[in-house]
Amino acid sequence: MENWHSLCTKENFIGLGSTRKVYRFNEYVIKVHLNHIGYLQSLRELEIYQYIKQTKYAHIFSPVFYVDKEVCIQQYYQEVPMYDNQTFDIHERSGYWTFPIHYDECIEVLDNEWDVFDIKDSSNYGINEKQELVLIDYGMSKTLYEKEWVPAAEKGEVPQIEVHICRGCGTQKEIRMYGKDDSDIRCIACGKE
Template identity: 50%
Template sequence: MNEKAEPLENLIRNWRTYCTEENFIGIGSSRKVYKVGERVIKVHLHPIGKLQSQNEMAIYNEIEAKGLAPLFAAVHFVDERISIQSYYRPILRRDNQSFEIDGDKDAIWIPDRYEDALLELDREFDCFDLKDSDNYGLNDQGKLVFIDYGMSKSLYENMWVPLAEAGVLPQIEFDICNGCGEKKELRMYGEEDQDKRCYSCGKE
């Protein structure tokens, strides 16, 4: 499906029809993501996902006023169930896992005012996990764009951690999948969870 031929209103109204296995591009502990042309639909799997999306919209609106919008994926819509955001191509993982962005090692990707954006996110919005490569995409010039920036330190500590420890939300563990035998990211629900299968092998 070509997003350019679909008005935003259609995506909002008919979002379920776009959230198909062929459009699936990623899943976290609280949101599942589908690509539709040049946009993504983030489906909220848990109320924390909705809070992250709301934070992203609030942050984007303020960042835009400060001239930093090119460094962030625009948020076009948020409600109880979904958010719609601009799509940017993912950063390839290293050894099948995400990595921390390094200003020297990854200098080719660093856009102008990147440090300003990091400072704003940390100081003004209390954002968490700012340098994980999975939180970025690349624009047409091959420069970093924040695509997942709605998790604050307070949201992480006060809501995410207790729910993860209780086995309600999954923590990500890099280990051998008992299904396909490959070393992948596994979604593990608390210390008692022994089901070591990856998403591709059926564990959500």
């Protein structure tokens, strides 16, 4: 673990959220915390997974193996592809994936007992070898979102995702925007982080 920095290269980069940057190393992902909220999300994922792995819902979750103040290590799953360079509500589109057994029941448990937020967004899912959906990002609670993420986004400290035409590549896609005064309308591929 002390050499995790060397595994997080441009070639291994697979995703970027508002609070964590994700790299793949073999069958694992390394989620690097970009801020305190990312760390809290990872702790929450660990807490949820420790509980859920004892239940009939375990197969719906990416296992969490390790969390510290800098990183979270999880199992890698193929990402759900974007449509038109954008994420989507997982229930509003079909694809080559299927919903796993007990999925709807599990979502209710996460909503009612764990206060999980934004769990229908396609970017929070991967696909396992059976072509079933697996939750890969499930640490944001409604409380954490309201008390920490929203104020940080309003200050421009964490990005909100908006759809724009990228000034770099000219493609309409999701762009990370840091507050209302952010004028850098470029996508991740064109260099904006």
